Amino acid sequence: MMQxxxxxxxxxxxxxxxxxxxxxLGMKAQSKKKMMVQPKDTIPTFRGVAxxxxxxxxxxxxxxxxxxxxGALRVNLKDKYxxxxxLGLGSADEEDVSTRLHYKTSAPYGRxxxxxxxxxxxxxxxxxxxxxxxAFTSFKYDIFSPGLTDPVWGDHVDYNYPDNSASxxxxxxxxxxxxxxxxxxxxxxxxxxxxxLFHTEQEIGEPWYIPGFGKASNSRLxxxxxxxFEF
Numbered sequence: 001m002m003q004x005x006x007x008x009x010x011x012x013x014x015x016x017x018x019x020x021x022x023x024x025l026g027m028k029a030q031s032k033k034k035m036m037v038q039p040k041d042t043i044p045t046f047r048g049v050a051x052x053x054x055x056x057x058x059x060x061x062x063x064x065x066x067x068x069x070x071g072a073l074r075v076n077l078k079d080k081y082x083x084x085x086x087l088g089l090g091s092a093d094e095e096d097v098s099t100r101l102h103y104k105t106s107a108p109y110g111r112x113x114x115x116x117x118x119x120x121x122x123x124x125x126x127x128x129x130x131x132x133x134x135a136f137t138s139f140k141y142d143i144f145s146p147g148l149t150d151p152v153w154g155d156h157v158d159y160n161y162p163d164n165s166a167s168x169x170x171x172x173x174x175x176x177x178x179x180x181x182x183x184x185x186x187x188x189x190x191x192x193x194x195x196x197l198f199h200t201e202q203e204i205g206e207p208w209y210i211p212g213f214g215k216a217s218n219s220r221l222x223x224x225x226x227x228x229f230e231f
Contacts, residue, residue: 043078043079043123044078045077045078046075046076046077047076047077047078047079048076048230048231049073049074049075049076049230049231050073050074050076050186050228050229050230050231051071051072051073051074051228051229052071052072052074052188052226052227052228052229053069053070053071053072053226053227054068054070054071054072054088054224054225054226055224055225055226055227056223056224056225057069057070057088057090057224058070061091065092065093065094066090066091066092066093066094066209066214066215067090067091067092068088068089068090068091068109068211068212069088069089070086070087070088070089070212070224071086071087071088072084072085072086072087072226073085074115076230078122079117079122079123079127080116080117080122081114081115081116081117082114082115082116082117082129082131083113083114084111084112084113084114084115084131084133085110085111085112086110086111086112086133087108087109087110087111088108088109088110088211088212089106089107089108089109089211090105090106090107090108090109090137090139090209090210090211090212090213091105091106091107091211092104092105092106092208092209094208094209099145100145100146101143101144101145101159102142102143102144102145103141103142103143103207103208103209104141104142105139105140105141105142105207105209105211106139106211107137107138107139107140107211108137108211109135109136109137109139109211109212109213110135110136110137110212111133111134111135111136111172111212112133112134113131113132113133113134113172113174114131114132115129115130115131115174115176116129116130116131117129118130125179125180126177126178126179126180127177127178127179127188128176128177129174129175129176129177129178129190130174130175131173131174131176132171132172132173132174133171133172133174133192134169134171135168135169135170135171135172135212135213136167136168136169136170137167137168137210137211137212137213138165138166138167139165139166139167139207139210139211140163140164140165140166141164141166141207141208141209142161142162142163142164143159143161143164143204144159144160144161144162145159145160146159161202161204164201164202164204164207165200165202166199166200166201166202166207166210167199167200168196168199168210168212168213169196169197169198169199170194170195170196170197170213171194171195171197172192172193172194172195172222173192173193173195174190174191174192175190175191176188176189176190176191176224177189177190178226178228184229184230184231185228185229185230186228186229186230187225187226187227187228188225188226188228189223189224189225189226190223190224190226191221191222191223192221192222192223192224193220193221194213194214194220194221194222195220196213
């Protein structure tokens, strides 16, 4: 009976110490949890607008036989959501040296869509975008050549098909990045995958170049380099 009291006292002390340790660990965990809670983002929804121009399409048209001049208006919502409208003028003036067929067109086009900034820190000077576009153009194209001369009879046959009407609807899946260079001045790249939805054309055949879409034969992928002014 004399040994029971010290044993009971030891058990009580151990229980008390364990309880205090558990309380200390609980308080530490709660404190750590509070520290991990992210502060509420109080930034305004509307963060401004940006206007931009694409240099890739302009360079293609300036140095080659086809391309487009394009500008865009983009709205900034919380540095995360970016509704955008892109408008441009696409044109082509190309002659095949072997067949001497000449193709010519010039028409406006438009795209509307949205980009999402997928970086964890959306307020950083750099932005990484994923987004999409719906695009449309309605245009006319000319196909003509000097014609053919029958080598036997000498008859000349003209080959001249002007004002062929066509329209194109397509989707674009976009990935891009841009960065703040100085104050309101930014530069950015984007890569695009195009998917045609539906189109109309004449019996003469598919147009060689579609404004805003590119060459009909190999226009799945495209790229742009944008000079951006954000206000």
